Amino acid sequence: MKSIYMDHSATTPVDREVFEAMVPYYTDIYGNSSSVHSQGQKAYRALEESREKVAALLGAKPNEIIFTSGGTEADNQAIITYLAKNPKKGNHIITSAIEHHAVLHTCEFLAQQGFELTVLPVNSYGEVEPDTLRDAIRPNTALVSIMHANNEIGTIEPIKELAAIAHEAGAVFHTDAVQTVGKIPVNVTELGVDLLSASAHKLYGPKGVGCLYVSKGVRIGSFMHGGGHERNLRAGTVNVPGVVGFAQAAEMAMQRLSSREAPLAGLAKRLTDGIFAAIPNTRLTGHPEKRLPGSVSVCFDYVEGESILLMLDNHGIMASSGSACASGSLDPSHVLLAIGLPHEAAHGSLRLTMGKDNTEEDVDYILKVLPPIIKNLRVMSPLGQ
Ligand SMILES: *Cc1c(COP(=O)(O)O)cnc(C)c1O
Numbered sequence: 001m002k003s004i005y006m007d008h009s010a011t012t013p014v015d016r017e018v019f020e021a022m023v024p025y026y027t028d029i030y031g032n033s034s035s036v037h038s039q040g041q042k043a044y045r046a047l048e049e050s051r052e053k054v055a056a057l058l059g060a061k062p063n064e065i066i067f068t069s070g071g072t073e074a075d076n077q078a079i080i081t082y083l084a085k086n087p088k089k090g091n092h093i094i095t096s097a098i099e100h101h102a103v104l105h106t107c108e109f110l111a112q113q114g115f116e117l118t119v120l121p122v123n124s125y126g127e128v129e130p131d132t133l134r135d136a137i138r139p140n141t142a143l144v145s146i147m148h149a150n151n152e153i154g155t156i157e158p159i160k161e162l163a164a165i166a167h168e169a170g171a172v173f174h175t176d177a178v179q180t181v182g183k184i185p186v187n188v189t190e191l192g193v194d195l196l197s198a199s200a201h202k203l204y205g206p207k208g209v210g211c212l213y214v215s216k217g218v219r220i221g222s223f224m225h226g227g228g229h230e231r232n233l234r235a236g237t238v239n240v241p242g243v244v245g246f247a248q249a250a251e252m253a254m255q256r257l258s259s260r261e262a263p264l265a266g267l268a269k270r271l272t273d274g275i276f277a278a279i280p281n282t283r284l285t286g287h288p289e290k291r292l293p294g295s296v297s298v299c300f301d302y303v304e305g306e307s308i309l310l311m312l313d314n315h316g317i318m319a320s321s322g323s324a325c326a327s328g329s330l331d332p333s334h335v336l337l338a339i340g341l342p343h344e345a346a347h348g349s350l351r352l353t354m355g356k357d358n359t360e361e362d363v364d365y366i367l368k369v370l371p372p373i374i375k376n377l378r379v380m381s382p383l384g385q
Contacts, residue, residue, distance in 0.1 A: 002316040004362045009353040015204040021248040025241035050247030057250040059187035066212045066230045071178040071199030074212035075102040078174045078195040081221035090140030092116040097338035125287040126155035141171040148177040152322045152335040153286030154295030163192040182253035194218045205249030209242035264294035274367040294354035303348040303377040311373040322349040
């Protein structure tokens, strides 16, 4: 049976070259990067070279990068420790209704601790409109956190404008760029952000490693108590093999980004057009143009996303749906509700996120398999009658 992976927004496979770059740091150069002896010094050099490579991908300086255990930790650390370290900046925080839970739940946690929280609405494309932020910002706003691109619907946010608005009001700006780093050019200076989170496993690197970019002059704190690793900002023995893998993945992403080819955009268009041509009562979710390359997200009326996923999986196609979440609840995702989809439509959501190894044949196979699946599910559904 065919096996087609189209869930790259959830995670990506580790690139063979990334894996090979990591192996020696498990087997030969296994020293603790804090140790004084030669083993430790070799690991330390690898760590610092990796920091340069990851910084280069983001247009940052190496000393502005802190390695973390992933995107979730970077989001938590950015938001929680910035507020803890800068109590005089105010106690109001702003985020958006479509953030990843690593940001949204962190902000909700802080609201329970006494911070004032504003959750900005988005328009029907999932964009945070700059005026919405302008109206919500206050003199006591300490931090604004808006994601660079959404993981479910692919919409890319106008970060540059949003960050400028935050800065005019004296607030610091954090962006969760886990979905964009490695997929589109991300430059911290151009975006004008103070804090940015990234994760290796979304760009063909290993799971369990990511980074937080902290602009020079922005004060954050350590999230855990322990040793003085990462300039006292991230205690714990550094995952050197993971970091080396992250750096290799970053280097390869840079090469892909500079090759100027946009094969994924073409594949996504082929898939989207094919779906709309073959399946009636379908809606595109997210912005039609300002979206992640390779991201196709749609909703089919009268069907259940979960059932589509199971039927697709029977045909070797791996995708995901915003209508089923990790908790196993059948509530549609907060993102689909935030863009104003009615519950019935949001239930039939399907997300196909392509990666560099997907082909035109993959797309054509999906276009052969998907329409009859939807048709059959609609025949069986009481909603489809
Ligand atoms: C995957 C993802 C995260 C979480 O990153 P981890 O490294 O898995 O913790 C955070 N934000 C977004 C937008 C993501 O897609």
